[in-house]
Amino acid sequence: MNVNDKAAKRRGWIKNIAIIFLAIMLVLTLFSNTIMNFSLPEVSAQYCYSGSITTNVTGSGAVEAKESYNVVADRTFKITDVGVKVGSEVKAGDVMFLLDDTGSQDLITAMEELSNLKKSKTELIQKMSNSEYTTAMLELSRLQEDLQLAKNANTKLTAANLTLKTIEDQKNAANEKITNINTKILEIEKKYKSSEFLSDINQAKAEFDTATAASETADAALKQAEQVLKEAEKKKKETANAYETFITQHGDGSQTVDLDQLKKDLAQLELEYQRLNQDYNTFLANDSAPVNEALAKYDELLQRAFLAADELKNGYITDEEYNQIVADMNAALKAYNEANQAFEAAKLEKQRALEDKTIAINYKKEEISKASTNNTDSESYNAERTRLKTEMDNASIAFDNATLAKELAELDATEKTTALEKATDLYEILKLKEEKVGLDATFADLSAQYDKAKSEADNIQSLAKTDSEIMAMERNIQDKALAVEALKKANSDSGDANELELETLEAKIKLKEEEIEKFKDTTALSQFTAPVDGIVTEINFSAGQTANLNDTIAKIQLVDKGYMVQFSLSTDQAKRIRVGDIAKVQNYWGGNVNAIVDSIVPDKNDPQKTKIVTVNVTGDVSIGTNLSFSIGEKSQNYDMVVPISALREDNNGSFVYIVSVKPTPLGNRYTAKRADVQIIAKDNTSAAVSGLNYGDFVIVTSSAPINAGTQVRMVEA
């Protein structure tokens, strides 16, 4: 193999290698684009759009009653059984707890303490009784008691007098009613005889009902009769009008019309018309010739005048000759006008004559036509006339009958009305008598009450004092008190101490007595009942435990005071809502629920950052239900709105990624580019921003974390 062959073979190999290399590079170019795109994060993007942002605030909480009631133990007792549980609804009086039935220890203790206190007071008084001061003190207390009694008596007397006045007013009213009833009864009795009155009220009522029904029936019949009369009257009028019209049009048969004479007259008129027409035509043919001649002469002279004007201009004729021609032309015109005028006048006269004749002919024809139809010998005329007359007569008879029927119906209605009035009176009088009996009994009762109250007032009167006497007693007490004070000062310190101790003991005794009274009311009970209606939300004691006096044993939420929900919001969120805003309930299908913001107050735990929002809730809710609210849907339109998922934040502020497109030989390349924005407003789904352009394609979501400059691929639609 020579060198050339070797070189050729080598070149062949290299050529193949080069072709393979280029083919591989081409295939890899295609595949690398696919592989690269596959590895890129996938993003979804959308254009900025103009829309509205609904700046609402959300919050949720459990429904509570607006008011709650703390059930406090009014004594010390041991609980043997708990009859309710948390969440159960109770009514006032329902048993909540069963108690140990061995009597209240508190009552026993209190009674012991009271006896001790009284004993101490007695000993003290005995100790103090020998002193002058004590005597004066006792005197003073006696005077005070008397004053108090007098004041009480006065108060009772006032109340008794007031009661007397009330009873007296009631008596007078009853008496007045009785008088009115008696008057009415007398009036009714005057109208009728005594034998007509009934004794049984039921029977009277039955008759009243019967009379009422009969009266109503008669009234209805009367109305119907009036209606029938009205229709009959209308019919009568119509038939009479028809008959009159017929007679007017066609005559009543008393006039005979000579039809032949009319026809002769018509023929005569037609002849005259023909003669006039002929005369007119002759006139047109003959008398128009002179006019036409005058016109032709005028035209000729007019043409001549035009020519003369040209000739005059050119100087062929003189002015005098031209004037002469014009004068001749004017004369011809005048002659033509006169002839034409006379011709037109004569023509008009002849036309009028023809028109008059035509009118006369038409009138005559009409007469003939009418006469032919109105001929009294015609059967159709007679039949029609008879029919109309019959109808008119029948309508008249019907009208008379309807009038009679109406009068009968009126009479009947009047009778029934009279009977009804009588039945009403008889029934009324029995009712009045019954009422009178009741009023008599009431009056008697009131009289007895009045007497009793009067006697009580008289009794109290003896104890009551006048105002001046009360004042005198008070002055006396004041004097006595001053004397007691003087004596007190004169006494030793032990006297002051005794006095103070006595006052203290008296106060304690009074309190203890009140306490015992309270215990007495409840000691006998072996169960503790709910004081109010509501839902039990807390039970602090269980069976076997002892609740002391004033311990809170349970908590009841008062359902009739309304419901509320409380939740906390940040201060920024709270600024967006106002008291009175409607709160929309979210995702609740338990019924119709309405909610309004009631109050927005700082949270006690964090007053700077948190606010507690209270929402009043009405509708189909129950305590403990969790509700979610959306408040403050004030929407506003913005030019640049992006989805909330497109917004990102870092130390430099808020920003979004927008897609920047770059065309390459292998197609468009998409790169995420950072765009800083300022958030103007936002809600749960969208945000209004500034800093973007209208055509920016904002990246909303991505399948992998992306940064500025990252190459991305768009999600396939």
Add this chain to the structure above:
Amino acid sequence: MNKETIIQGNPIQPEKQKKTPRDKFERERIRVRRIRKRKKIRDKIIMGFAVLLMGIIAIIILTPTILTITNSFMSSTEIMANYGSIIENATSSNKTYISKQVNLKIIPDMISFSQYSTVLLKSPEYLIKFWNSVIMVVPITVFQICVALGASYFFARFDGKLRSLAFFVYIILMLMPYQVTLVPNYLVSEWLHIINTRWSIILPGIFAPFSVFILTKFMKRMPSAMIEAAKLDGAGEFTIFARVCVPQCRSTIYSVAILVFIDYWNMVEQPLILLNDADMHPLSVFLSKINTGDVGLAFAVAVIYMIPTLLMFFYSEDYLIEGISYSSGIKG
């Protein structure tokens, strides 16, 4: 001779001997043999030095290529670790690399095809740039030779002042560096509205003077008797050009093609200035920006970059040598 004679400096009087013709020949032969032997040793020594020197030079020349090929099988991390300090110094980026010294590694720690997979499979940008290079260089090469053949035939065959002047202009243009003609080139491209298009590179490349000069030189050396003989046979100018001159110039055409291909395959200034869109840049531009680009991929890209040039050279090696030797006048 005795010692006294030597000390006294008396000249030594050799004994005169009788020389035979046979001895002279022997001596001459021995002498020549000695000379040859010395010459051989000297030649070997010189050859040895030459080989050593050439070897060293060859190694120095081949080392970057070998380094490129072997480093193309390193992972990006290993490359950053070995050569990161260069990037840190060359760029204004704030990145700090672990290695503070450049470490030339021939053998990778772990052979990895990540660079090739990234370049060939995951990042089509480099392949696009490769095709950009192919799209620009191939038409330039082909059409430049076509244009140059016609021009050189004219310059070689026809005389006249106009021809001389035009050829002189061609030579001047060929001698000028690209930077001198850059501004007029840009202005003309803008006037033709081909800025930022591939035509702004292809058109000037097609009408480059270098190929014209080389082919003219060769065509001038063609024997005129051949052309006259063709004329006598009735061939026209185009037939002479196409059937006589062009086949004769085949080797020169191949050598010119290789040189043009290599020249334009490595062009950097023209794309940077005339193409604003980076997507149209050839691969040579990416490699020129190696400091700011993906250094971890540079070696793989360089290997791919050099493959067409190598293939071109190996395909046309014989023609290239033939063309260069013919141009220089060496016979054989």
